[in-house]
Amino acid sequence: MSLIGHLARLEAVAGGRARPVATVRHRHLSQRPLVLVPLTTAGEAGAPLGALVGTERTAPRVLFVAQPRDRELRFAFLAALADEILPYIDDHAGTVEAAERTETDPETGKRVKVEVELCADAPQIVVPSRGGVDFVRLLGRSMRFRRTAEQDPEAPYPAPPRVPLLGRWLTHYGERARVPGSSLLPAMTDLLARHWATGQSSLEDQHLGALLAWLEAPEGTSGADAALRAERARDADGQLLCPPAGPATDPAFDNKLLAPAIERYDRARVELAAAEDGIEADDRLGALTEAEHAIRALVVSRTRPTWDAVWRGLDLLCTLPVGARVEERWTRDRWSFTGHRDRVLSGEPPQPRRDDAVTAANKLAAREREQARLDAQEALDDPLVMAGRRLAGEAFAGEVTESVMAYSEGKRPSPRPLVTVRTEDRPHLAVGTKVYRSLGGKPQTAQFVGYAELPEEVSPGVPEPRDPDTRADALMDTRPDGGGDGTPALVLRITDRMGRGKEPEAGSVPEKGDMLCWTLFEHDQRGGPKLPDPENTPWTHGGPPGDAADRPEQPDQVTGEDIL
Structure with a gap:
């Protein structure tokens, strides 16, 4: 909890x-x-x-x-x-x-x-x-x-x-x-x-x-x-x-009401079976019906x-x-x-009495995946649930105080803007940790670069570097309370969902003054490795080689009554 x-x-x-x-x-x-x-x-x-x-x-x-x-x-x-x-x-x-x-x-x-x-x-x-x-x-x-x-x-x-x-x-x-x-x-x-x-x-x-x-x-x-x-x-x-x-039922109900009612019903059935003529049978049938109604009323x-x-x-x-x-x-x-x-x-x-190894592993993996997906979706849907994740250090929310454009190195530079977020939360972050925010219903990924001094707290006597990466280095500070008032300022590098052009698409990069919530957990869950087919399962997990008697029980054959 x-x-x-x-x-x-x-x-x-x-x-x-x-x-x-x-x-x-x-x-x-x-x-x-x-x-x-x-x-x-x-x-x-x-x-x-x-x-x-x-x-x-x-x-x-x-x-x-x-x-x-x-x-x-x-x-x-x-x-x-x-x-x-x-x-x-x-x-x-x-x-x-x-x-x-x-x-x-x-x-x-x-x-x-x-x-x-x-x-x-x-x-x-x-x-x-x-x-x-x-x-x-x-x-x-x-x-x-x-x-x-x-x-x-x-x-x-x-x-x-x-x-x-x-x-x-x-x-x-x-x-x-x-x-x-x-x-x-x-x-x-x-x-x-x-x-x-x-x-x-x-x-x-x-x-x-x-x-x-x-x-x-x-x-x-x-x-x-x-x-x-x-x-x-x-x-x-x-x-x-x-x-x-x-x-389950209450023992007092079982002992005081239900047991006597079932005894009356059993006695009425025995008496009806022993009845010899029609008039006696009718009377005892009435007693049996009355006993059934009494049990129905108790239920x-x-x-x-x-x-x-x-x-x-x-x-x-x-x-x-x-x-x-x-x-x-x-x-x-x-x-x-x-x-x-x-x-x-x-x-x-019908479903077998026991699952084979592959089916059991798939079920377990699916439940683990759905649990992680459910935890993420509930937090994204509900601010109160997200507050719990923030208190646990698994998410943080804050205001964007600066957004600086930067590009990756290589033959074809891609936009990698640096965003400074001031937050009162204390997320469990290490350099290089990925964080996520919801953008148009899809997760956008960023990378934690480090802590920074807030722009307004940079000494006015020091000239501002023109290169964005140098500017980011100048803002870096190893202290978690990057702001002088103890409020951390986190530098994040946006890495995806900005389009394929040299310039990011409109709205894909946070701007100064935006209030955003970032999570340390992924919003979508990926599937695990593909498991072998049941017939190719190793013998250590119930597959071949082996005697058929060692295999899981097979279900009964389908019948006409099994069809809708």
């Missing part, structure tokens, strides 16, 4: 209210997101108990499993979940637009631009907390390899046809959620904590009710007291008034407060203006969604 973040937390503790740590919204929010509030059975992370799901704030679809240990009921729950999520995905998969993408020509080996389809929008699934993201990933892993009755008539407990397809999509969303800056599967607690700082720990921020209490505390009340009530307040029956954000009582909290969080986030580079990151999410759609349509098998 940056120094700005620590300061905001201290102010939140002192003032009893959450403090902003961003001036713009750094994540994309869909105009029609699908909200998913899952609930799991205690002690069995892969056994769903229920969920609220839907795109309508006032009309969520209630899904529940009356007996989580029953495989058939569990598959029925997953099929109902697929009936809610897959149509939402299909709505976005069918609307495309033309886009250009750079690919390698297999014949010439050159990079060429080709026109391809890009989905005009991507479906966004919002969950309450990181636990919801982990649950989505777990569901995808447990569903995408399920065998259906058509695939294998002899398979025990065959899954409904659309369950494996939903598993593939949830797996993709779970993997994409690990990419920094992605908004396909955001957790509401992470979204709010990114833009506001509370007076509690980051672990406590994962309780959505407590986090919102800091943000919504009425005037004259303390956010800490409101958060404590959200975490601990209980009704007359001993149940939490603000249940956890899921998917709603635990998930509806969280459902409403997620929508309140979306309202708060919508009050912030969108960052300038958020749309660029969302476009990468759209490419990711379109790519997976194309893989499904082309008949590729």
